[in-house]
Amino acid sequence: MNLLINRTTPALALLGLGLAGCQPDIDAPTASTGSANFSSYVAVGNSLTSGYSDGGLYNEAQSASYPALLAQQFAKTGKGPANFVQPSFSAAKKDGSGYIKLLLVNGALTPVQPTPPPSTTNPNGNSYLGEAVAFTGNKLAGSGQDELEAYSGNQPDNLGVPGISVLSADKTASSTGVAAIDAATRGAAAAYGIINPFYQRLLPAADRGTKDYVTYIGQKSATFFTCWMGNNDVLTYATNGAVVDAANPFSGLTDTTSFGKGYRNIVATISKNGTVGGVCANIPNVTGIPYFNTVTVAAVAAAFKAQNAASPGVFISVAGTTPVRLATSADLLTLTAQAYIAATGAGSTPTNPLPSKYVLDAAEVTTVINRTNQLNAIIAKTARQNKVALADMNTFFNTISQSGFVTSTVNNSATFASGNLFSLDGVHPTPRGYAVVANEFIRVINDFYRASVPTVNPNNYRGAVFPQ
Amino acid sequence: MTVKTLLLAGGALLVSASAASASGFQVNLGGQKNIGMGGVGVGLSLDQAAMFYNPGALAMVRENGVQVGVNAAIARVSYSSQYGGDQTGIDHKVVTPFNFYAGFGPKEGKFKAGIAVYTPYGSTLKYNDNWDGRYALTEITLQSIYVQPTASFAITPTLSVGAGLTILAYGNVNLQKDLPLPTGNGHITLDGKAKTQFGYNVGIFFKPTDKLSAGVSYRSRINAEVESGDVTYSGLPTGASAATVNRGFTANKFSATLPLPAVASVGVGITPTDKLTIGLDASLTFWSAYRSLDFAFSGNNGNGTTDGLVGGNTTSSSKRYYQDALAFRVGGQYKVSDKLAVRAGASYDFTAVKDGYVGPETPDADRVILTAGLSYQVTEHLGVDASFLFEDFLKRTQTQAQLLDNGTTDRVAGTYKTQVYVPGIGLHYKF
Numbered sequence: 001m002n003l004l005i006n007r008t009t010p011a012l013a014l015l016g017l018g019l020a021g022c023q024p025d026i027d028a029p030t031a032s033t034g035s036a037n038f039s040s041y042v043a044v045g046n047s048l049t050s051g052y053s054d055g056g057l058y059n060e061a062q063s064a065s066y067p068a069l070l071a072q073q074f075a076k077t078g079k080g081p082a083n084f085v086q087p088s089f090s091a092a093k094k095d096g097s098g099y100i101k102l103l104l105v106n107g108a109l110t111p112v113q114p115t116p117p118p119s120t121t122n123p124n125g126n127s128y129l130g131e132a133v134a135f136t137g138n139k140l141a142g143s144g145q146d147e148l149e150a151y152s153g154n155q156p157d158n159l160g161v162p163g164i165s166v167l168s169a170d171k172t173a174s175s176t177g178v179a180a181i182d183a184a185t186r187g188a189a190a191a192y193g194i195i196n197p198f199y200q201r202l203l204p205a206a207d208r209g210t211k212d213y214v215t216y217i218g219q220k221s222a223t224f225f226t227c228w229m230g231n232n233d234v235l236t237y238a239t240n241g242a243v244v245d246a247a248n249p250f251s252g253l254t255d256t257t258s259f260g261k262g263y264r265n266i267v268a269t270i271s272k273n274g275t276v277g278g279v280c281a282n283i284p285n286v287t288g289i290p291y292f293n294t295v296t297v298a299a300v301a302a303a304f305k306a307q308n309a310a311s312p313g314v315f316i317s318v319a320g321t322t323p324v325r326l327a328t329s330a331d332l333l334t335l336t337a338q339a340y341i342a343a344t345g346a347g348s349t350p351t352n353p354l355p356s357k358y359v360l361d362a363a364e365v366t367t368v369i370n371r372t373n374q375l376n377a378i379i380a381k382t383a384r385q386n387k388v389a390l391a392d393m394n395t396f397f398n399t400i401s402q403s404g405f406v407t408s409t410v411n412n413s414a415t416f417a418s419g420n421l422f423s424l425d426g427v428h429p430t431p432r433g434y435a436v437v438a439n440e441f442i443r444v445i446n447d448f449y450r451a452s453v454p455t456v457n458p459n460n461y462r463g464a465v466f467p468q
Numbered sequence: 469m470t471v472k473t474l475l476l477a478g479g480a481l482l483v484s485a486s487a488a489s490a491s492g493f494q495v496n497l498g499g500q501k502n503i504g505m506g507g508v509g510v511g512l513s514l515d516q517a518a519m520f521y522n523p524g525a526l527a528m529v530r531e532n533g534v535q536v537g538v539n540a541a542i543a544r545v546s547y548s549s550q551y552g553g554d555q556t557g558i559d560h561k562v563v564t565p566f567n568f569y570a571g572f573g574p575k576e577g578k579f580k581a582g583i584a585v586y587t588p589y590g591s592t593l594k595y596n597d598n599w600d601g602r603y604a605l606t607e608i609t610l611q612s613i614y615v616q617p618t619a620s621f622a623i624t625p626t627l628s629v630g631a632g633l634t635i636l637a638y639g640n641v642n643l644q645k646d647l648p649l650p651t652g653n654g655h656i657t658l659d660g661k662a663k664t665q666f667g668y669n670v671g672i673f674f675k676p677t678d679k680l681s682a683g684v685s686y687r688s689r690i691n692a693e694v695e696s697g698d699v700t701y702s703g704l705p706t707g708a709s710a711a712t713v714n715r716g717f718t719a720n721k722f723s724a725t726l727p728l729p730a731v732a733s734v735g736v737g738i739t740p741t742d743k744l745t746i747g748l749d750a751s752l753t754f755w756s757a758y759r760s761l762d763f764a765f766s767g768n769n770g771n772g773t774t775d776g777l778v779g780g781n782t783t784s785s786s787k788r789y790y791q792d793a794l795a796f797r798v799g800g801q802y803k804v805s806d807k808l809a810v811r812a813g814a815s816y817d818f819t820a821v822k823d824g825y826v827g828p829e830t831p832d833a834d835r836v837i838l839t840a841g842l843s844y845q846v847t848e849h850l851g852v853d854a855s856f857l858f859e860d861f862l863k864r865t866q867t868q869a870q871l872l873d874n875g876t877t878d879r880v881a882g883t884y885k886t887q888v889y890v891p892g893i894g895l896h897y898k899f
Contacts, residue, residue: 024885026548026555026863076552104708406868406877408549409603410648418650454552457600459648466650467708 031077034451036277038074041081042157042222043067044270045281047428048437049160049228050198051086054464055113055425056099057162057198058131059088064431064461067158067226069438073453074224086158087151087202093134097148097197100424101129102417102466109466111417111424142194142209148201155202159217162198165232166262168250169213173262176255185249185258189213214262218269225270225278226441228393230379231286233259234372238286239427241334241357242319242364253371260378267382274386279444282376282390284397287365290416291426292332293401300333300341304348315353318361324353330362335416335426389448396440405436407458412436420463431461491793492755492820493591493610493830494731497565500537500853500894504841505799506813508747510683510735513673514801515896516569519584519618522685522735523630524671526571526620527580537853537894538566543886545593545831549600550868550881556599563592567894571618584616584632588687589728591830601880602646605828606655612662612692612728613638616669626676634667639692641726643829649713651705658722658763660697665690681737689730689757695723699769718767719782727757742803747813749797755790755820762786786827786878793820799839811841811855824870831884833864853894861886 043049043065050057051065062068063086071084089096098114105112114128134149167173167185169192174185193200193208200208203216233254237244245251271278286292297314304311314327327333327347337358341347347354360368376394383390399405400421404413412433413419416426421433429437435458442453499517502509509521516533518525541563548555571582594607615637620630639662647654671685699719704710733751740746762785763769769781799813814837821832841855861884868881 023544023555023557024546024887026546026883026885028548028552028555031552102709107711109709109712406872408600408880409878411877420648420650455550457549457551459600459603463650466705466713468651468705 029452029454031454032452033074033077033079034446034449036445036449036451037223038077038080039082040157040221040223041067041071041074041084042217042220042225042270043070043160044217044225044266045160045228046164046232047160047162048231049158049226050162051158051160051434052162053423053425053428053430053434054099054101055423055428056095056097058096058099059094061099061423061431062086062088062096064434065158065160066434066438066441067160069435069456070226070441071157073438073442073456076454077451081157084158085153085156087153087156089134089149093132093149095128095131096134098128098131098133102424102464103129104467140194140197140200142188142191143196145195145197148197150201155219157220159202159220161196161202161213163196163232164192164199164213164229165236165250165254166230166259166266167233167254168192168196169229170262170265171212171214172265173258175257175261177257181249188249214265214269217266220270221272222270222276222278225276226281227267227270227278228281228391229266230259230263230283230375233375234283234368235286235427238360238364238368239291239334241355241359242361242368243357253367254375256371256374256378259375263378264382267386267388271386271388274388277388277449279389279391279441279448280379280383281393281441282379283372284393285369285372287332287360287369288397288401288414289427290414290419290422291335292360293414294335294416294426295333295338297327297329297331297333300337300347301327308348311348314347315350316347316359316361317353317356318359319356324350327354327359328362330365332360332365334358334360389444391441391444393437393440400436407432407436410459412458412463417464417466422464424464430463432458432463435461491753491795491817491835492729492758492790492832493589494729494753495565495587495590496795497537497539497541497567497857497890497892498586499535499567499569500841500855500892501801501811501843502799503537503539503855503857503890503892504811504813504839504853505747505801506797506815506837506839507795508735508749508797508799508813510671510685510733510749510751511681511737512683512735512745512747513675513681513737514745515898516571516582516584517567519569519571519582519616519630519632519669520567520586522671522673522683522733523618523620523632523669524628524673524685525683526582526618526630527573527578527622527628528673528675529571529580531898532572533896533898534570535853535894535896536566536568537855537892538564539855539857539890539892540564541888541890543593543888545595545884545886547595547599547601547828547831548883551600556596558593558595561592561594563590565590578622579619581617581619584614584618586614586616587612588614593829595828600882601828602653603648604879605643605645607642607644608829609640609642610726610829611638611640612636618669626674628673630671630673632669634669634687634690636662636665636667636690636692636728638662639694641692641694641697641724647701647703649703649705651709651713652703654701654703656717656769657700658697659700660694660722660724662692662694665693679739681739682735683737684734685732687731689754690728692726692728693723694725697722697724699765716768719765719769721766722763722769724761724763726761729757730754744803745801747797747799749795751795751797753793753795753820756792758788758790758820760785760787760789787825787874787876789822789825790820791822794818807845809843811839811843813839815839824866824874825876825879826864826866826884827879831861831864831886833861833884833886835862836860849897849899851896851898853896855890855892855894857888857890857892859888859890861888
């Protein structure tokens with residue numbers, strides 16, 4: 001029997017291979033643009049649009065920004081943009097503003113912020129973790145922030161500016177009814193090019209300090225746009241534990257009147273009053289991000305109890321009649337609280353409570369969510385009025401934070417670092433997260449414009465980087 | 469010939485089929501003559517392969533004989549992901565399901581006894597590197613060999629019964645996939661041997677006239693149980709992240725159970741002339757026994773998601789919820805001369821896998837099967853049987869939405885299309 005098998009198997013295999021020479025073909029679905037015109041695509045927005053990740057803007061993450069991915073997928077219809085320009089840093093300064101890395105510190109993987117080289121004022125500096133940062137050494141006149149290497153090309157197509165809000169984008173937006181506040185805020189929006197280094201680097205020198213963002217984006221003539229603005233009108237306030245920075249007119253919760261005015265202005269500008277197709281994305285509920293869900297009250301309380309069995313819990317400093325109270329599970333601690341507590345022991349006693357800027361307490365959570373919903377209503381109405389699609393990123397991110405998001409059998413979640421979707425700053429997505437966001441945009445675009453733009457495979461994009 | 473020597477012979481082969489020739493990972497390659505006739509055989513008494521198709525028919529097989537057949541199954545699987553782009557395929561592994569039968573009995577007697585060795589279930593697939601479903605499966609080898617001592621008795625000249633003890637004499641499973649570690653891709657291999665298990669194969673054969681015959685048969689389920697299979701990893705981090713990541717992968721042993729389901733068949737044979745034989749079969753494979761694929765690990769493994777990291781769970785469970793699968797088969801044999809017989813057949817096999825449950829280890833779908841074969845009697849005793857089987861799976865697409873609805877996101881969305889080519893050859897010696 002063996003003889004038969006040994007003699008005939010090669011012959012049979014050869015016969016079979018000959019007959020089985022061709023792989024069965026699966027016709028790929030055809031990509032089409034539907035009623036959309038992708039020939040010139042422009043992205044308007046903030047850090048999320050710029051490709052900001054791990055607490056910084058740097059070339060590697062920027063290359064996976066959702067606008068870059070959208071442009072790449074639009075091109076698969078054969079009628080996409082000829083090229084889509086992102087304002088990258090020069091190769092020698094590819095790490096831009098620097099980015100957080102996960103490093104082994106005292107035996108535990110810890111996110112480490114890049115800081116300047118050691119100096120007398122900053123003895124523990126880490127020389128930007130060896131990253132090729134793009135700081136020029138100068139400070140911005142309007143804010144004292146570090147200046148970044150200027151972007152030298154023509155006006156890019158990705159116009160995302162990290163940190164920008166609707167209020168700071170439009171020098172006519174502020175409409176609180178208080179003349180002094182409005183004057184100061186409008187003035188700051190006009191001068192935003194010498195306040196925000198990410199905006200300053202995009203502007204030609206002559207425009208810095210005078211040209212506001214709405215005017216800047218009005219210089220483009222897009223045939224298709226995405227607009228994801230408004231996040232920083234609540235996020236800046238929330239991530240600072242609902243503490244307003246007196247020196248920064250854009251650090252509060254933007255009021256609905258000012259937001260409505262600014263937002264309508266932005267969308268009317270980029271859509272040429274509703275004649276250009278596009279998508280407006282709304283504001284995800286910021287309390288669902290890892291920044292507010294990684295350092296939990298329960299975990300900190302347990303750590304205190306391990307040190308002192310009599311510890312009653314975590315003392316926090318809050319606004320209101322009782323300035324210090326014990327935190328409950330309804331109070332959210334910021335990601336930055338971890339290092340602060342470790343360094344100072346804050347929160348362990350009523351005399352040393354955790355400062356308010358590290359806590360988004362239950363009342364503040366409600367305030368932030370309510371304002372987010374109000375602003376989202378304005379975004380939805382503005383999209384409708386300009387006849388463009390609405391990407392409901394609020395619902396999308398809520399789904400992710402509740403149930404995770406599976407990409408080709410890989411379980412992704414809103415868990416800090418290991419969840420793959422959120423980067424090491426706890427706020428901004430990873431390249432994987434941006435790929436998932438791009439797919440949601442594509443889903444909305446395909447639906448609204450009857451297009452069939454293929455989606456990207458998120459597994460081809462990385463999550464947070466863990467050292468080997 | 470003893471069971472042991474048979475096994476040694478079988479061990480020299482790569483035994484399994486690439487999801488060939490029946491629903492799920494069933495392999496319906498029982499005998500070369502039958503393969504050429506679309507896989508019919510329950511209502512026929514062609515040769516010693518009756519032990520596989522219907523043990524009841526063995527007593528009606530006129531001659532004593534020994535026969536062996538071997539097939540080369542070549543599967544071509546194409547997969548196109550939900551993201552479009554280039555389709556991927558599988559490496560072209562040739563696997564060789566085989567069959568061996570020896571049947572003896574007194575001439576003109578009522579008894580017949582024999583032994584059968586065959587490969588009723590198996591699958592071998594190796595997907596291209598970096599394919600979209602790499603975190604579900606990169607490679608599978610599933611092998612089983614049944615040894616079946618059989619006895620058959622003719623109660624009357626027109627009615628015979630038969631029974632065989634099926635022994636899962638050899639079973640092996642090897643599963644490999646990539647791990648989506650935060651430090652980059654790792655790889656895991658599960659490899660185990662199945663314990664010896666027993667079942668039965670019974671049948672009744674009825675031949676009221678020379679022109680008509682009919683049969684029913686039933687082969688019972690055997691659970692292939694792997695205990696203490698080996699778990700091996702590669703690509704785990706060795707430096708800074710080792711402590712964080714590797715605690716999720718402490719298992720080095722696994723156990724699992726895979727049902728090799730029961731099959732019930734009915735068949736009819738029609739012999740309008742001396743030269744022509746036609747067979748019609750219908751069979752039902754009780755795949756509904758396969759509800760989930762559960763692994764128990766000696767340490768951490770599986771897709772624990774509590775801290776967002778891969779690994780970190782001592783069990784894993786993957787839904788299957790297969791459905792019972794019907795197959796209809798028809799085939800004919802025409803004796804051109806005393807020496808030469810030609811055959812042709814066709815069958816349609818319904819899929820065992822529901823929409824939204826298609827996994828890469830069995831990219832199952834409804835299948836159309838076409839076969840042809842011939843036999844040449846070299847001498848009075850010795851003959852050669854050749855067969856060829858072509859199997860075309862209907863194109864099958866599942867979406868991520870279906871996977872989410874069913875809780876089956878441990879497999880990938882996309883489109884599968886499979887074709888299988890199985891040339892085979894056999895020798896028979898009758899006396």
